[in-house]
Amino acid sequence: MLKKIPVTQLKTGMYLQSLCGSWIDHPFWRSKFVIKEQNDIRLIIDSGISEVWINLDKGDDVISSDDNKRVISTRNAELESQDPSTNIDRVSIVLAERPKPASITDEIQRAEKICDRSKNAVMSMFQEVRMGKAISVDLAGEVVQEISLSVMRNPGALISLARLKTADDYTYMHSVAVCALMVAVSQQLNLDEDQTREAGMAGLLHDLGKALMPTEVLNKPGRLTVEEFDIMKSHPEEGHRLLLESGSVGHIPLDVCLHHHERVDGSGYPHGLKGSEISIFAKMGAVCDVYDAITSNRPYKAGWEPIASIKKMSEWSTAQYEKDIFHAFVNSVGIYPVGSLVRLSSGRLGVVLEQSATSLLTPKVKIFFSTKSNVYISPEILDLSHPMKDLNAEQIVGHEDPAKWAFKNFDQMWAG
Known part of the structure; x- marks a missing residue:
């Protein structure tokens, strides 16, 4: 009672x-x-x-x-x-009334707190699994709710912060990032509230099976052997078993946990499903999982830049991802995701702060460096969706690798 x-x-x-x-x-x-x-x-x-x-x-x-x-x-x-x-004693949660949009400046500090608390919650769930305890699905519901509300206020804030994970906390922050990405893609696909919540839950729990993988394999700072990779390929089925035994999650999290490594051309695992045999949610999970994996620092490699990752995934999309799902994903993170370093037609460099509501090619950027003079300049925020009415209006002409320029504290340019 x-x-x-x-x-x-x-x-x-x-x-x-x-x-x-x-x-x-x-x-x-x-x-x-x-x-x-x-x-x-x-x-x-x-x-x-x-x-x-x-x-x-x-x-x-x-x-x-x-x-x-x-x-x-x-x-x-x-x-x-x-x-x-x-009734607060149920496992499922109900999202609050849709929050008002917020600028990345307003959302970033709250998103940072959500990322930190969510990482700790996921870490606790993994530890419970390793100790043979039942997973705390009620806690997972609370995490999904806060992540969802942040994404609704400003998707770029939390999604981009989650990308800044270290190699040491990758396993836990990856779950947080995929949860946020699943919510963002659900919004692009106009899924209803229940489906969006379940998609977020699926993202948060999709890698739970990794809690049962040998730590020396999971955290190996180098390429896995064939035998080690075979061990890691068992994590979808192990996670599915754990969720099924809990009896407290719905069909969508179960499906995504088991099938987020399937590919539309049949080259995935564990069942080699292809095309329509894979659900829309598992296809969403595949795209979100790969994007966060390749943009994150891992024990054995540095993450790719967001723009380079989008470009590479577009090359893979025909064989590996459903076209409509991939397009919805790109619409949710942008062609130039938040935190990307871009070169403008004037020769100045800027970091992407927010996406534009009108075009993926015209985000809001913070300009801070001149390549012509090779010096820092006074920061200037420029909304490329509202260009000056002249023939010399700024445009993005390419992207740059921050490592090439050796900028100090580059991520603070947009994350504060």
Whole structure:
């Protein structure tokens, strides 16, 4: 039985079912646990949360057990009369009202916090699997919700931040990045709210099977042997088994977990499916998975630049990816993704800040370097979708590799 109480009534021995407020705003990586220390209560109060839900079947109440027996029937009646959409004890989540768009400047700090908390949550799920415990799907739902809301406010912020993962945290941040990409592609395909949520959940859980891979193979700082690659190729089936045993995820996450390495030409694994044999969600998962993998730093290689990755994937698209899915993906991240270094017709260099609503070729850029003078210049933000009314209006004429120019703190140019 669930009961909502003010945080001032919290005490040790209670089972905390849910915190009333945004997951990203509270100090815990999960919201379901037994309160064992006064410090937990202090952290909840200090976070600014005013109310919480407790589970009386799993922990203490604010009143004695004798008094509690007299109110159980009343509380059950209250819960049964509630609108089902307010029932917080379900595994699925409902996205809040669609948030208003935000600039990357406004969203970037919040997205950074979401990335950090989400990485820790994924890490905890992997650790639970390695210890033989059931996965925390309720936690996964909270992660997906916060990522989805951030993508709706500004997709470039979180997606681009997630790309900046280090080789050490790749496995966990990869799940966060693919979740965000799946949500962004779902929006481009005009999928409904339930499908978008499930696609995000699929992205977050698609690599869960890697938790069971030998760490010396998973983190090997070099090319895998044939035998090691065969071991790694078992992770989709292992992840599918884990999710199936949990009994708490839907068909879409199960499907994407099992089939995100399938390819439309039949060259993928584990089942060699081709064309229409692969679901739209598994095809989405394949594109999102590959993009984040090739743009990320790995133990054995540096990631490619976003623009180069899009170009290379377009060369593969006919054989490996569904055309419409790949186009929706490109529309979601842009031909010049956020964080890309571009050369303008004036010879100046700029970093892409945001996509344009009107054209993939005219993003908003921050200009900061002159190739003619080979010097830094005062930063200037230029919206290429609103050019000056003259014959010398700036255009992107190519992209550059930041490593070639040896810029210091290049990512701070757009990420702050």
